[in-house]
Amino acid sequence: MIMKKVLGIVNLHSNASLGQITRNRPIASTSLLGRYSFIDFPLSNFANSGIADIGVLIKEKPRSLFRHLGMGKEWNINTKVGGISLLYNEQYANNNAYNHDINNLLENKWLLDNSRANYVIIAPCHLLFTMDYTKLIEFHEQTNTDITVVYKKVDNAKNHFIGSSFIVKDGEYLSTIRTNKGDKNHRDIFMETYIMSLEKLKAIMNCGLETSQFFTIKDTIAKRAKEEKISLYEYKGYLRCFDSESSYLEYSLELLNLDVANQLFTPSWPIFTRTYDTPPARYGVNAKVKNSYVANGAIIDGEVENSIISRNVRVKKGSKIKNSIIFSHSIIEEDAYIEYIVIDKEVRVRFVKEHIGSLDNPLVIRQGDVV
CATH class of the missing domain: 3.90.550.10 (Spore Coat Polysaccharide Biosynthesis Protein SpsA; Chain A)
Incomplete structure (x- = not known):
């Protein structure tokens, strides 16, 4: 009512x-x-x-x-x-x-x-x-x-x-x-x-x-x-x-x-949000995902553990992500290691492959950066 x-x-x-x-x-x-x-x-x-x-x-x-x-x-x-x-x-x-x-x-x-x-x-x-x-x-x-x-x-x-x-x-x-x-x-x-x-x-x-x-x-x-x-x-x-x-x-x-x-979150109390017309997440032959949230549109061909992967993120072969949050449209190139990191939108992890923070002091990679 x-x-x-x-x-x-x-x-x-x-x-x-x-x-x-x-x-x-x-x-x-x-x-x-x-x-x-x-x-x-x-x-x-x-x-x-x-x-x-x-x-x-x-x-x-x-x-x-x-x-x-x-x-x-x-x-x-x-x-x-x-x-x-x-x-x-x-x-x-x-x-x-x-x-x-x-x-x-x-x-x-x-x-x-x-x-x-x-x-x-x-x-x-x-x-x-x-x-x-x-x-x-x-x-x-x-x-x-x-x-x-x-x-x-x-x-x-x-x-x-x-x-x-x-x-x-x-x-x-x-x-x-x-x-x-x-x-x-x-x-x-x-x-x-x-x-x-x-x-x-x-x-x-x-x-x-x-x-x-x-x-x-x-x-x-x-x-x-x-x-x-x-x-x-x-x-x-x-x-x-x-x-x-x-x-x-x-x-x-x-x-x-x-x-x-x-x-x-309870079934009787829905949380409404803006919806996007994106396909389901796709997992490659090398993908390993454990205790993580992976949004629609993501393409995973690396390892993801205890992390949050947003829409249209790409995690390439050989990369490992632990205890981290990746915002939408970011790309993690091959053989990267990410732990206790917050990666903002449209970031590309390409040249510097290892990024390690801590729970008390996470590293934040800014929107649009190439690292």
Whole structure:
């Protein structure tokens, strides 16, 4: 059933970066598992929850995102009652201090002015999770507060989620939001996901502007927590924060483990993405593939182990790839050895045949390079 009175917003105004991997693209349009892009997950969460009216707040590097999303038809959005609106703030695109979510919404204020939504749900893209927002809406409606924020209890915050935000509780309400510096394992990680009324979002924006021209929605909610009750919704599913080259490699390869993948992917919650008319992968007589994901259009005649091979990649005879990710249209020539490497699109490994990184410090070969 289409939820006509909910506006979904994907907020790409995050400082998270994947290093060289996001040099020419945002995290939102970065490849995941050789098939998806990160933005497919928040869009699918909205679509599967019956939310058809969606805005995407774009911070930077919009070209690849425009190309990936197109008209938005792949995400099962009923365009008769909604659609996907791409919102970009050109005025502050090159000024990081002013290029934040509140200013983007002000620049594109028609989205809120034209909306008839009772509720707005805001979600990020660099935090990977699946969530049924109908349950969040039901929870929020049972509270006596104007805002509900989402968090997850974790026990690995000393080594993960460094630089992410965590919440401090005041009983069952929000006290404040702080930055995780890795000094404790047990944290309530703030998932940068909120639900509030349309009018409350407008009030939050006004409060932010009155406080500081640099304030974001998150900054303003942290400030408002000292003056009003803000409810907390605990999420208990799969959550990973992609915010570095090493986290990208580690968490992507982790999804080759079926037990982990089943936490993110379930038959009842499809992840929609853009489809391509490419033939099935082809395997030569020398091909050996173990515990790997190989996308359509790939041609494999070497050895691939515990790796992710994207569309139209070619791995030639004698080459060995281990614990690595190869983006689309790249060519690995004969007798190469690749381990703990992220190879971007349209790369050709031709002259320097051995490339070895580590899980904590992977080597990234930039888009279009010949090495």
